[in-house]
Amino acid sequence: MRLAAVLACALAWPALAAAADRQVVLPDPHVPLSPEPPLSGSTGQARVPQPARTREVIRVGVDTAGHPVRVAVLQRIELRGVGDYEFAVPAPVLDVYAPAGARAQPGLLDRAIVWQGFSPGRRDLVAVATLDPRAAAALPLAVDVDTRTSGDGFRVVLTLRNRTETGVPSFTGRGDAAGLAAVLDGIRRTVARGQVVTPPLITADVRPATIPVEVPLAFRGELTLSPSARGVRVVGGRLEHGRIVFAGTAGGAEPSQQLVVVTGTGDPGPRVRVVATPVRGVPAPPGGGSWRDAVARGRAGGRDLLTASVGAMLGLARANQYETFLATPGTPEQASATYVYTTAKIAAAAPAQAPKPSGGGGIPGVVALAAALLALAAATVVWAYL
């Protein structure tokens, strides 16, 4: 269905050609711009009273190089409404459980978390789901830890890369500046209040264009080194009580890739913890204030405003995608997601067992076993004819 929406958007592209001063609808922020996220899986009948808010914490276990090895999601869906609920949250789920003391219990089907019950007006559904590690392909942030040693010295480069950028078939052009300024100011107010944005109708002279869209990610984290590390120097963060802490934004007005470089001597043994959240925002006018003021001051024209309006709506669509890593039924009033990357403890692989010396004087064990079986079969035949 999401793919259909993307395709429908692409198919609508030619129809926009030569559209001069016509009424067009800005992109719908609830139409995903790529197949995932939310993650796909099994779906079924959905019956939900009224989803008010969803909150997700996506816990990503990474190896020492920063590559994801485990993905788990804590999803909290708040229902506000009276009536039966029955729906599936599609995802490549390996296991699911409710935290201790939770009121409702989730079910597990193949590629879906299942909820059934009755909401008396308020019901919070909380599930902790372990996902197939391949779900990591849909994560918004790539973490890379490059550790190099030379003699007694080491150099650790932590790279955080925003992976949310995508090209979207949409439109550009020039619009009615005053009208677009009012629309943009309205969208900013709605987003600031945390309310749902509906796609407004505008008047513009548009032409098709592929628009690059990225959702900025606010991040903060820490990098812990082994106690043997000495003489530590940091670029892109700061040393605080023996840990390197860092924070910033990847994407949007900031570079999509952020680095933290740590040098020193000894064994670094770096362990990372990064917390990232999608930043939902609407572009501010040049010089601050409202877009209406910017138009009045001559700081923004119809072309800038249309670009900002389309970009704002597509940006919200992208943010909505990453704020619902797991899908939620209906359209919740609020959704939020926090991505937590932590160096995971990985069980060491059992060392390969050395082949035991066979007792056959150099004959491999398998051959010896086959010979023994053949001898037994022959003996059985002889015995049968005795």
Place this chain on the structure above:
Amino acid sequence: MRQRPHLCPRHQPLGLALALALCVAACGGGAGGSSTQSASPLTIVVNAPFTGAPTVADAIANGVDLAVQARTQGGLLTAGDRRYRIRVSKLDDELSPLQALRNVRTAIDDHALAVVDEGTGVDASWSAANAAHLPIGITYQGGQELVDPVERPNVFRIAPTDRGLAFRLGEYVAPKHHKVAFLVDDTAYGTQGREALDKAWAFDPKQVVAHIVLPSGQTDLSPQVLRAQRAGADALIVWARAPAIASVVSAARSRGWEVPVYTTPAGADPIVRQQLAYHPQWVDALTFASGRMTAEEGPAPFEQFQQSYQSAFGPDLVGVKTKQGSAVTQPPEFAMYAYDMTQALLSALQTAGGADDRARYVRVLGATTVEGANGDARSFNRRNHEGVIDDDVAFARFHDMTFAPVKDDPLSASLPTITQTQ
């Protein structure tokens, strides 16, 4: 015991020929044999307290019988390329875990398809049944530990859980700001209930002013009720078998104590009303929690089930009458759960393509969804072997020997009143 008549010597050749013919018929009768003769027998065992709690056991057995009638053609069911003659065997557990275990062992020896169980003794019997890939479907007891999809993959339940009952009691009773006394009997049913109640009231344990155990078999529970009263309770939550509930109500009302009494589904057991028949007003305002009998779609599916049930077995008469003299009947709630469980068992048999691979059969049952008799979906999945959802517990209150959903609970207020008179 009646003795078989001996064959007369001159009838021996005929008898031998007849026996031979019967043997041939029993072996399938060749290519021209009827499908009925080639059906393999397959038994569903009902393990329930037919002497200890007959109303519960009979309801379970009737529900199983009705489902077999509904899902088969004269008892015959095709699964894969096999035909089965589904039989129902009723074994009395006498409310004894040991006897319940013996019954399950009998079911294993007989290669039964499944055991539909009241719940007594499952703690002891599940392991042996699991080793034999024999599913146990609980349709009455709600103890939380009884069902665990990971530890006990062969145990399923379609009945309100203690956890659901206790949480819903908490949701319903706690906002009324009562000082409550928990009165639980000393059976496994009561002990499991006590655990569930403690968890449900963990958010405000100060509301609970007394925990009182009701000794089994003690008919006069006045001392226990007096203790609750002296502890300052202004509401009683009674988690016990039906006779104890009746005794608590009797002890409270005979003292003139008009304390509200909340109970579990056992409160709707006909025994409660039978024991209080001489004081019908004492039953009034007794409130019990149980699974909702009708789905959100409306009462039609349940009424249809009730009609089929009564056509097959006649109405379950409670044995009391209303003020107008109408005989009171018991809606077939627990028969419905047994019916739904049997539907799930037979549906899984067909999905699994037969009963030859029992391990596969149990796995298939663990991913089965059927539409219940009341229109609600009954689903098992890898993380949940409970067919009744905790949220689906509703409350009903007695008046004039029949009960109706309460109006001060959102779910219950949405439910219709089920016909309970003739």
